[in-house]
Amino acid sequence: xxxxxxxxxxxxxxxxxxxxxxxxxxxxxxxxxxxxxxxxxxxxxxxxxxxxxxxxxxxxxxxxxxxxxxxxxxxxxxxxxxxxxxxxxxxxxxxxxxxxxxxxxxxxxxxxxxxxxxxxxxxxxxxxxxxxxxxxxxxxxxxxxxxxxxxxxxxxxxxxxxxxxxxxxxxxxxxxxxxxxxxxxxxxxxxxxxxxxxxxxxxxxxxxxxxxxxxxxxxxxxxxxxxxxxxxxxxxxxxxxxxxxxxxxxxxxxxxxxxxxxxxxxxxxxxxxxxxxxxxxxxxxxxxxxxxxxxxxxxxxxxxxxxxxxxxxxxxxxxxxxxxxxxxxxxxxxxxxxxxxxxxxxxxxxxxxxxxxxxxxxxxxxxxxxxxxxxxxxxxxxxxxxxxxxxxxxxxxxxxxxxxxxxxxxxxxxxxxxxxxxxxxxxxxxxxxxxxxxxxxxx
Amino acid sequence: xxxxxxxxxxxxxxxxxxxxxxxxxxxxxxxxxxxxxxxxxxxxxxxxxxxxxxxxxxxxxxxxxxxxxxxxxxxxxxxxxxxxxxxxxxxxxxxxxx
Numbered sequence: 001x002x003x004x005x006x007x008x009x010x011x012x013x014x015x016x017x018x019x020x021x022x023x024x025x026x027x028x029x030x031x032x033x034x035x036x037x038x039x040x041x042x043x044x045x046x047x048x049x050x051x052x053x054x055x056x057x058x059x060x061x062x063x064x065x066x067x068x069x070x071x072x073x074x075x076x077x078x079x080x081x082x083x084x085x086x087x088x089x090x091x092x093x094x095x096x097x098x099x100x101x102x103x104x105x106x107x108x109x110x111x112x113x114x115x116x117x118x119x120x121x122x123x124x125x126x127x128x129x130x131x132x133x134x135x136x137x138x139x140x141x142x143x144x145x146x147x148x149x150x151x152x153x154x155x156x157x158x159x160x161x162x163x164x165x166x167x168x169x170x171x172x173x174x175x176x177x178x179x180x181x182x183x184x185x186x187x188x189x190x191x192x193x194x195x196x197x198x199x200x201x202x203x204x205x206x207x208x209x210x211x212x213x214x215x216x217x218x219x220x221x222x223x224x225x226x227x228x229x230x231x232x233x234x235x236x237x238x239x240x241x242x243x244x245x246x247x248x249x250x251x252x253x254x255x256x257x258x259x260x261x262x263x264x265x266x267x268x269x270x271x272x273x274x275x276x277x278x279x280x281x282x283x284x285x286x287x288x289x290x291x292x293x294x295x296x297x298x299x300x301x302x303x304x305x306x307x308x309x310x311x312x313x314x315x316x317x318x319x320x321x322x323x324x325x326x327x328x329x330x331x332x333x334x335x336x337x338x339x340x341x342x343x344x345x346x347x348x349x350x351x352x353x354x355x356x357x358x359x360x361x362x363x364x365x366x367x368x369x370x371x372x373x374x375x376x377x378x379x380x381x382x383x384x385x386x387x388x389x390x391x392x393x394x395x396x397x398x399x400x401x402x403x404x405x406x407x408x409x410x411x412x413x414x415x416x417x418x419x420x421x422x423x424x425x426x427x428x429x430x431x432x433x434x435x436x437x438x439x440x441x442x443x
Numbered sequence: 444x445x446x447x448x449x450x451x452x453x454x455x456x457x458x459x460x461x462x463x464x465x466x467x468x469x470x471x472x473x474x475x476x477x478x479x480x481x482x483x484x485x486x487x488x489x490x491x492x493x494x495x496x497x498x499x500x501x502x503x504x505x506x507x508x509x510x511x512x513x514x515x516x517x518x519x520x521x522x523x524x525x526x527x528x529x530x531x532x533x534x535x536x537x538x539x540x541x
Contacts, residue, residue, distance in 0.1 A: 020502030033482050036452075097482065255521055257451045257499035332527060336458055343455035347498060348525025391454070 016254045019247070023260030027159050030094040032263045034155075035271055037090050039389075041079050042275055046386040046400075048075035049282045054403050072282075080279045081143040084150030088115040091158035099166055106192045107162045114161035114203045115154050118218040119145050120211070145219055148276045152227045153219040155268070161199055168195035230269055234293050238373040241266060241293055242366050249308055249365055253351055253358040258307045262298075270295035274387045281385035281403065292376045296384035298365075300401040301372040304394045304415065306342025308351065308361035309368065311394065312419035316427050323431050339391045356430040364419045372411070381408045444474045446536050448519075449484035449507070450497030459519075462529035472533070485510040493517070493536055498524050515539040 022028065052072030056065055092111025096104035123142045127133045144150070168174060174194040210216050233240050248262035259267070273294035277287050305311020314337055317323075317330040326349065333344040351357045375381045382405040388397055394416070398408040446463070448456040456478035467474045479487065481500055485507060488494055494507055494516045501518045508516045517539055523531050 016502075024502065024506070036480070036482075094482075097486070252499070255498050256502060259451055260500075260502070329526070336455070341454045341458070343450070343497065343499065344458070344525055344527060346525065347521040348527070350521065350525055352521055352525075 012254055016251065016256055019251050019261050020256060023256075023264060025264070026098050027095065027163075028264035030091060030098050030159070031155060031268055032259070033094040033098065034087060034090040035268055037094070038083070038087060041083070041086065042271070042278070042387045043389055045076055045079040045275075045278055046388060048072040048079075049278050050386055050400065050403060052076075053281060053284075076279070076282050080275060080282070081147040083146075083148055083275065084154040085112055085115065085146050087151055088112050088154040088158040091155055092162040095159060095162045096166065101166050101169070103169070103188060103192055106196060107165060110161050110165045110196060110199055111154075111158040113200055115150070115157045116141075117200060117203045118153065118157055118207050120217040120219070148272065148279045149223070150219060151272045151275070152230075153222045156222055156226070157203075157218065161203060164202065165195055165199040168198055171195070174198070231273070231290055234266075234269055234273065238293055238297075238370050241270070241298070242369055245298065245302070245365055245369060246362055249362045250358070252307050252346060253353070253361055255347070255352045266298075267295065270298065271387075274384060277383065277385045278387060287383040287385060289377065292383050293373055294384055296387065296401045297369060297372050297376075299390040300384065300388065300392075300397045301412065301415065302365040302368040303340055303390060304368075304412070304419070305337045306340045306345070307365070308342070308346070309364045309415075309419050310342045310345040310349075310351070310361070311337045311340075312364070312416055313345065313349070313357070313360075313423045313427060315416070316420050316424050320424060321427065321431065323434075326427075326431065338393050340393070341391065354430060356426045356433060360419075360423045360426045364422055367422075368415055368419070371415075375411060381405055381411055444472070444493075444537075444540060445491040446474060446476045446493050446495060446533075447484055447488060447491035448476070448478040448495045448497070449481045449500065450478070451480065451499055453478050453480040453483070456497050459524070459527055459529065459532070462527050463533055466529040466533055470533075472537075474533075481507070488514065493540055495519055495532065495536060 049072065052069050056068050056072075060068060088111040089108040090111075092107035092109075093104050095101075096107035101107065119141065122136050122138045123140055123145070124134050124136055125140065125142060127135050145153075169192060176190040176193060207217065210218060210221070244262055244266045245258075248258035248260075248266075251261055252258040270293070273291050274296050277291050277294060280287055280291070302309065305314065310333075314330045314334055317326050318334075321327060321330075329344065329348045333342065333348065336342065336344060346352060349357070351361050372381070376383050382402040384401045385403050386401050388400045392400065394412055395409050398412040399406070402408040448460055448463075450456040460476050460478045463476050467476065477491070481496075481503055484494065488507075488511050491514070493514060494511050496504060496507060496516065496518045498519055498521045504516060504518055517535060519532055519535075522528070
C-alpha cells in the first residue's frame with residue numbers, strides 16, 4: 001500500500017516537473033508574455049466591435065450609422081488590423097527580457113522590421129467590391145498581412161529574428177569599440193549596429209530568394225504549412241483542446257497554475273482564433289465553422305468562477321454543506337470567485353491533493369468545453385465573436401462574448417446547474433473523508 | 444521594509460496584499476507591500492527587499508532567485524495562501540529579513 005502511494009506520488013511529481021519545464025521554456029514563455037501584454041488591446045477592439053455592430057445599429061441607420069461607425073473602425077484599424085506588427089515587436093521585447101538581454105528595445109525594432117521585410121512587395125487589392133475587380137499594386141501594406149491573419153507569421157518571424165539577433169550580439173568580434181569617454185548610450189547603439197544589420201540582411205536575402213525563385217513569401221508559406229494544419233487540429237472536434245485542459249487542470253490540482261501548460265500550448269492559437277472572429281464580425285462576414293473553437297469557449301463557458309469552474313462548488317457549499325471550515329472558505333472565496341479568481345478555493349478548500357474534488361475540477365471544464373462547442377456547431381448558440389476579459393462574471397460574459405445572444409446566457413444558467421450537480425456528490429465524499437481523517441487523528 | 448508578491452496574473456496575490464496591508468497597519472509595521480504578475484515582478488525586484496511567490500508558480504523559484512540576487516525569495520505555502528493567512532505570511536517575511 002505504502003509503496004503504491006509513493007509510486008503514484010512520484011508519477012505526479014514527474015508530471016509537475018515536466019509541465020514546469022514546458023511552461024518555463026523561454027520561447028513559449030515569451031509568447032505567453034507577449035499575448036498577455038497584447039490582451040488590453042484586444043479587449044478594447046472587442047468593445048469597439050460591440051459598440052459598432054450591436055449598439056449603434058439599434059438607433060442609427062445608413063449614412064448616420066456609417067458616420068459614427070468610423071469611430072469603431074478607427075480603433076479596429078489600429079488594433080486588429082495592425083496586430084501582427086504590434087505582436088512582432090512585443091515578441092521580440094519579451095524574448096529579450098526573458099533571456100535577460102539588455103537591449104530589449106532593439107529587439108522590438110528587429111521583430112517589427114523582420115516581419116515587414118518578409119512581406120510581399122506587390123500586393124493584390126480590390127479596386128471595386130461590386131464588380132470584383134482587383135489589381136496588383138506596389139508600395140502598399142494589406143491588412144491581410146498586418147492584421148490578425150499575420151499573427152502566426154509575426155510570432156515565428158519575431159522569435160527567429162530576435163533569437164538570431166541576440167546570438168549575434170553575443171559575439172564580441174561584432175562589437176564596435178569606441179573607446180573610453182564615449183557616453184554609454186552611444187556605445188550601446190554602436191554595439192548593436194552590426195548584429196542588427198546582419199540579422200535584417202539575412203532575412204532580406206531569404207525574402208528576395210522566396211520572391212525571385214519561387215514567386216512567394218514567408219507569410220504565405222507560414223499560412224499554408226503552419227496555420228492551416230494548426231487550426232485543423234483545434235477544430236477536429238474539441239478533442240485537442242480538451243486533452244490540453246485536462247492536463248492543465250490536473251496540474252492545478254498539484255498546486256501549479258494551469259496556464260503553465262494551457263498558456264503556452266493552447267492559448268496563443270485560441271486567442272488568434274477569437275481575434276480573427278472579431279475582425280470577421282466587424283467586417284460583417286459570417287464566422288467560419290473552423291473558428292467555433294476559440295479562447296472564449298474556455299474563458300466564458302468553461303472557467304466559471306475560475307479554473308475548474310469552482311463557483312459551483314461554492315454554491316453547493318452554501319446550499320448543502322454544514323461543514324464550518326468549508327463554509328468559511330466559501331465565504332472568503334465567493335467575491336473573488338464571481339470574477340473568476342479562485343486561488344483561495346484551490347489552496348484553501350482545498351482542491352490541491354484532495355482526490356475527491358480533483359475529479360470534478362478536471363471533469364467539469366472538459367464537459368463544458370465539449371458541450372459549448374457542440375451547441376455552437378448545432379447553431380443553438382451563436383459563435384463567440386468578442387474577446388471579453390476572463391475576469392468578466394458569468395452571464396454577463398456569455399452575453400458579451402456572443403455579441404448579445406441571450407441563448408448563450410441561458411446556456412450558462414444550465415451550465416451552472418449541471419456543474420453544481422456534478423460537484424455535489426464529490427463535495428460530500430470530500431467532507432466525509434475529511435471528517436474520518438480528523439477522527440483518526442483523534443481531534 | 445518592502446515586500447513584493449508575485450503570482451500568475453497578479454490577481455489573487457493582490458487579494459492577499461490587501462489583507463497583509465491591514466495586518467501590517469494593525470501591527471504598526473513600517474512596510475510597503477505590492478503585487479505583480481511574475482514577469483513584471485522580476486523587472487522591479489530591485490526596488491524591493493523580499494519576493495514572495497504564490498504556490499501556483501513555485502516552479503519559477505530558481506529563475507526568480509537568479510533575478511533577485513541575494514534578496515530572499517520565498518514560496519508561500521499552499522495552506523497559508525488558500526486561507527489568505529496574512530499574519531503568518533508577514534511573520535515569515537519578517538523572519539527571512541531578520
